[in-house]
Amino acid sequence: MMTLEEKQQEIIGEFEIFDDWMDKYEYIIDLGKELPLIDKDKKTDDRLIRGCQSNVWLDATIVDGKMKFTSDADAIITKGIIGLLIRVLNNETPESVAKADLHFIKTIGLQEHLSPTRANGLLSMVQKMKMTALLNLDNNA
Template structure:
């Protein structure tokens, strides 16, 4: 499945819900399926700067495919990072680096987050792309 197909799948899933409270519940549910980072990898260098809550992100590149794991101390943030990982996991570093994460605006996620959470979302995307750029070298 391409990045675009994965994004469309998310857009279609969110279209089922009319109310943003239901969408938040769905995001929280998605956080329960987050590929969790190992405890010993929860280090300061993996902590995403600019997030209201603590978010750790680990990125590895195996066979030219990015593998992300993460965790957060906030349930909504876990769901958000799970969505981002779902889109770019197992993709090439080049594809991750140029991914536009269009689903974010399509589902209206950023405008339904508090300013600090919205900044955190931008920081998560930026960190994932930076990790992909490092792996592409």
């Protein structure tokens, strides 16, 4: 099993081969198409994170002490970035999700998507992931 940090380094490595923005986005779009989707019956309003531009759905559960995320979004690039976030945070304990420093996003040049002004729901999604983790920390305590 890779650590959270190793997973981030692996993604950084994958993105190092792209020297062109469009190639990078082509890869993100492919990841978006492969995102394991949230069950249709879970696409409810309480799982909806409304962005100004695009909407994101997120379901977070705990199985055997590890967090499991499924998600969907109406924009494919948003889905691709969600895929990367889930790849890093899935199967981690609530404690490591709550503490996670997702530095890989900045290193691969996608920080604009997580800026508060971008309004695509991604920043709120990360906050919701961490909030769910924190709540579960409290429950376990």
